[in-house]
Amino acid sequence: MNMFAEFSRKAPNRVFLSILLGGVSGVCYSLLIPLILSVLKPGDMRFDEIAQAPTRIASLEVSNAPFAMVFIAVCLFILVSRTLSQVMLTRVAINVASQFRERLYQQIASAPLSALESIGEARLITALTTDVPRIVMGARLLPDILISMVTLVGMLGFLLVLNSDVFWFVLGCIAFGALSYQVPMMIGRRYFIGARRSFDSLQGSIHGLIRGIKELKLNDTKRQAFFDSVLMAHENEVRRQEKTGNTIVRSASNYGDLLSFFVIGSIIFIFVNYRVISNQELVGVVMALLYVTGPVAVILNFIPQLSISRVSMQRVATLFQEIPAEAIAPRQEPAREWDHIRFEAVGYRYDAGGSGFHVGPLDLRFDKGEITFIVGGNGSGKSTLGKLLTLHYRAHGGTVYFGDHAITDESIGTYRQAISAIYSDYHLFDQLLGVADEGLSTMVDHYLRALQLDSKVQFRDGRFSTLALSDGQRRRLALLASMIDDKQLYLFDEWAADQDPTFKAVFYNQILPGLRARGKAVVVITHDDRYFDLADQVIVLGDGLVSRIERPDRVDATIAHGTWMSDPRDADIFDEPVLEAL
Structure with missing residues (x-):
């Protein structure tokens, strides 16, 4: 150039x-x-x-x-x-x-x-x-x-x-x-x-210092090692070469x-x-x-x-x-109705040379109106499966189907529009993008009250007043934005990990069943085994492969307000109109 x-x-x-x-x-x-x-x-x-x-x-x-x-x-x-x-x-x-x-x-x-x-x-x-x-x-x-x-x-x-x-x-x-x-x-x-x-x-290294400051403050030896062998090593090298x-x-x-x-x-x-x-x-x-x-x-x-x-x-x-261009055709096929997502021998390898971690082949099915839990140990391939499901990763082998339609370069962009995902490393925008304004403020205010965020955040002129919230509150705000999008497939990657017991129960017992009742395909990456009986299927992964698929007896019970609400003033915060909106 x-x-x-x-x-x-x-x-x-x-x-x-x-x-x-x-x-x-x-x-x-x-x-x-x-x-x-x-x-x-x-x-x-x-x-x-x-x-x-x-x-x-x-x-x-x-x-x-x-x-x-x-x-x-x-x-x-x-x-x-x-x-x-x-x-x-x-x-x-x-x-x-x-x-x-x-x-x-x-x-x-x-x-x-x-x-x-x-x-x-x-x-x-x-x-x-x-x-x-x-x-x-x-x-x-x-x-x-x-x-x-x-x-x-x-x-x-x-x-x-x-x-x-x-x-x-x-x-x-x-x-x-x-x-x-x-x-x-x-x-x-x-x-x-x-x-x-x-x-x-x-x-x-600077990003590591900023993002890892909590861990470094808790371990002086680790902090000194990070400064000596990582941060200052790079700093000294830059300084030496610039000085010379x-x-x-x-x-x-x-x-x-x-x-x-x-x-x-x-x-x-x-x-x-x-x-x-x-x-x-x-x-x-x-x-x-x-x-x-x-x-x-x-x-x-x-x-x-x-x-x-x-x-x-x-x-x-x-x-x-x-930076390669993604293999997506300029003109996308129109979306077709679908009632399930199917994986046929789908595989993904991180290193194209053959030595990297490999997931698959996977033969799976995710139906609308069902809740699927994906579980497994660290490094088992859960997040990779989630990115394959949301079409962020393209399979290196096999085929992904939405209904009877195979995902190709001419259709991947279309079917992505039917997906909403909150990953473990999600990004929270300070405004709701691409959403019509009519009735939006009323709906957002309703969700803010339901998620007990109305005392922390206000929604004015299409923006949230602040994002300076706790991790759990930020995830709830991300959930609000996801609900506003109203997509057909919802993926939650360890969403409840930072929630207190009250909202963890709300998430599993009310929000997920509410989405299922509305005919959404719901996929949850989780370790909360106490709620496995709420799923229609539980996919257990190990070393990038499906270890087993369980179909527990589905329990539609919703915990009574009095048993999980810590404050009686919040007894009807998730009443029928809220569930209906969800």
Whole structure:
């Protein structure tokens, strides 16, 4: 991915105009020295005339008024053209950055869940928050570099006209200086690349510190080990590589700043001993070289920043290549009625090479109007089965059927819309997205009261007032959002794990039977064996395979209010209208 190519593709006309204005600005910039030297040319009789009769402009006496007007006009043109060039390209840079982010948003949204899990959250966040701003930073330098390059070329042309021997000597010095400058810059760039790669690991460690702070506070030995061998190891590596890279780069930059003075010294103290050059030419050469000191410093000093931007551009380009598009057809088949979901020899392997954990083959059936519990030990494949069931994972073998319709690229997107899931690592949005407003506030307020959240959360203007809740309360709020969606298949992954006994009983004895009564297919990943008799089937997994399927005698009993409510004021909180709504 080339930065300039991306900009040209985004806005070719504006980029061309920006380059044109920058080039013309650089040309005009380089003409200022010849213009000044022509005015200061010794032996010019015009100076005597000017001294005798200065022109008065707005109460100011101006010597050599025609040249002064040209000088002012050129300076104003440089100001306007240079500003326009920078502003136009900066605006294009901002648009390109936004386009990069939007493209990443779209790729993340359309990528398979397994691919995103493999890439990792830290790397995705770093690309959006670090790499894209660095690309913009590099883009904003392009006008200044362009103007400096044109100025440098213009001044070299002036030297060629002034004295060809000096021109070739200066050109050789610049070539040698640029080469000797680039060698350490290339070395420094390698350290920057290493630092950028290490920063991804550091980002993951920082996330571990924030998310695992509770565990670390309870074990000083673990906390110290985490700091020493994980967090600070990555931090020290980033620091070491950035220090080394910046040391090399800053040394090279300071060398570049003095490059023009090295050339001036070589001409004044060495070159004059081997070539004939008049004092007037020597003055012109020194002025020209002093004049190009700024542009040369800009070019050389901006190269490291462009290198950093280039590294970020390559990282973003690599990330684009690593995020695959999910195999979903652009046009999806319309949904068909279904009364069950069927797995036929469905299998999934985490490592396509064959050495990873494998689930299946599974032959299962989930019916509408039934509750299915999925149980098993850690690592038995429960969550993987849940993601296969909700169509987040595509089976590597076998077929998933919704009714008699096999899930294909042309139908997977359609049937996903019939599913609602609350995973163990669910994300809770602060608003209800994609839901019609008519009667929504009344329904949400009703659920907030039923779930005993009305004293903590209010629903106003389509948003929840806060998400700063306990884990159990957050799960109840996620349950509320799921109920509002009103889907045909509900998956709950350890939803009741963080609930108190009261709401655990409500969940198993009222909410799940209420969903079943409404003809929903209900699947619950759980360890609560005391409620197994409420299920229509219990699927027991072990090592990625079905150990057995049990069909306990279904108990439709709902615990009486008085036996599970801790507060008699809440005795009718889940009365018949609430169950009916559920």
